[in-house]
Amino acid sequence: MGDNSLVLGHRVSEWCGVAPVLEEDIALANTALDLIGQTQLWLGLAAECEDRGRDADALAFRRDVWEFRNLLLVEQPNRDFGHTMMRQFLFDAWHSLVLAALKSSDNSAIAAIAEKSLKEVTYHMERSSDTVIALGDGTVESHKRMQAGLDRLWPYVGEMFQTDEHDLIDVAVLRPAFDELINDVLRTATLSIPTDNFTHKGGKTGARHTEHLGHMIATMQFLPRAYPDAKW
Amino acid sequence: MSTNDWPLWEIFIRGAHGLSHRHVGSLHAPDAEMAIKNARDVYTRRKEGVSIWAIESSAIAASSPEDKGSLYDPADDKVYRHPTFFDIPDEVGAM
Numbered sequence: 001m002g003d004n005s006l007v008l009g010h011r012v013s014e015w016c017g018v019a020p021v022l023e024e025d026i027a028l029a030n031t032a033l034d035l036i037g038q039t040q041l042w043l044g045l046a047a048e049c050e051d052r053g054r055d056a057d058a059l060a061f062r063r064d065v066w067e068f069r070n071l072l073l074v075e076q077p078n079r080d081f082g083h084t085m086m087r088q089f090l091f092d093a094w095h096s097l098v099l100a101a102l103k104s105s106d107n108s109a110i111a112a113i114a115e116k117s118l119k120e121v122t123y124h125m126e127r128s129s130d131t132v133i134a135l136g137d138g139t140v141e142s143h144k145r146m147q148a149g150l151d152r153l154w155p156y157v158g159e160m161f162q163t164d165e166h167d168l169i170d171v172a173v174l175r176p177a178f179d180e181l182i183n184d185v186l187r188t189a190t191l192s193i194p195t196d197n198f199t200h201k202g203g204k205t206g207a208r209h210t211e212h213l214g215h216m217i218a219t220m221q222f223l224p225r226a227y228p229d230a231k232w
Numbered sequence: 233m234s235t236n237d238w239p240l241w242e243i244f245i246r247g248a249h250g251l252s253h254r255h256v257g258s259l260h261a262p263d264a265e266m267a268i269k270n271a272r273d274v275y276t277r278r279k280e281g282v283s284i285w286a287i288e289s290s291a292i293a294a295s296s297p298e299d300k301g302s303l304y305d306p307a308d309d310k311v312y313r314h315p316t317f318f319d320i321p322d323e324v325g326a327m
Contacts, residue, residue: 021238023259027273127269134262 001098001168002042003070005117006060007213008091009035010220011078020081027127031088034120041113061224065214069166072203073156075213079149082135082142086149089128093181094160096121097174105168129185136189147191158199240289241267243274245281253285261286 013032019025043056054062073091078084099121102114135142161175186193202208223230238260244253256275261267267286276284295303307313 021260023261023270023274026277027270030273030277123272130266130269134266 001102001113002039002046002056002059003068004074004091004095005035005042006039007068007070007216008074008088009033009039010216011074011076012084012088014078015081015084024081028084031124031127034117034124038113038117038120041116045109045113057224061221065209065217066206068209068213068217069204069206070213071156071159072200072210073153073160075203075210075216076153076156077212077216079152080145082145083149083152085128085131085135086146087153088124089132089185090153090157090182092121092125092128093178094174096125097177097181098169098171101169101174110168132185132191133189136186136191143190146189150186150191151194154194154196155198155200158197159201159203162199162201162204164205238262241271241286242289242292243267243271244285244287245271245275246283247281249282253283256280258289264288 009032012028012035015025015028016032017025019028039060040056043059047054047056047059071091073087076087078087096118099114099118103111103118105111105114132146136146137143161172161178163170163172183193200210203210239262240258241261241264242258243256245256246253259267259270259274261270264286268284271284271286275281
């Protein structure tokens with residue numbers, strides 16, 4: 001959970017100052033900050049459970065790419081704004097379902113983080129759904145870009161629902177709810193879901209990240225690696 | 233895409249229950265719903281409000297600056313319209 005929010009949070013923050021319009025720029029920065037805030041909670045808890053003297057910062061900034069356990073979807077580069085919003089929408093739909101399930105976790109620390117995060121993610125989902133609909137059912141150009149985004153990202157959807165022994169919940173059972181959620185929005189957006197269900201995997205197991213993650217992490221970790229323990 | 237395609241909206245935020253909505257600024261958005269969402273992101277990210285109004289700027293009727301003589305000057309010499317001639321007992325508190 002922490003690696004997903006960290007990697008996507010950093011990706012979304014890359015739009016800061018260069019988004020197509022001022023209002024979207026601020027909205028994206030808010031989303032990025034929400035995700036980084038959630039990262040502090042998840043990785044903070046992970047560090048505590050691990051009990052090896054590391055903190056959230058150490059987990060975020062001092063692990064190398066093969067130690068990351070994020071979904072391949074979130075490490076995909078931003079490309080254009082439509083692609084970014086499609087990635088956000090697919091993740092938000094999954095994220096909101098997972099957090100809703102984690103809210104009833106027996107572990108009170110996990111339940112508390114899920115409850116706090118879900119409020120933020122509910123808004124992310126509203127915003128990304130609206131944007132997917134507005135651009136999908138917008139101009140010829142915006143429709144083309146949203147469909148291209150969906151086609152390009154669809155092979156990364158399957159991984160979100162592959163349960164492994166480290167999962168807190170069985171994510172596979174959330175797939176029907178996810179399909180229902182996205183079908184509604186994508187139909188309204190006049191976009192077609194690709195029929196090929198080929199799935200890339202290896203992100204959440206760490207076995208095979210795409211080539212994009214290493215570049216992103218090199219940028220993200222530059223400062224703490226160049227100036228270890230810097231204070232400001 | 234450019235904000236020139238989107239209408240301008242005036243945003244009013246109510247800071248707390250019981251207060252009135254105050255004008256906080258303006259922004260661009262394609263429709264009313266997005267104007268409220270944008271206002272949420274632009275103007276309430278530091279817990280500034282509990283309610284948002286968005287009004288398309290073109291729907292606002294405004295007085296003209298050239299008319300300020302006839303509109304406001306006549307009030308200059310009518311101090312008796314200010315309720316400043318009453319002594320308010322301390323126990324009344326803020327009015």
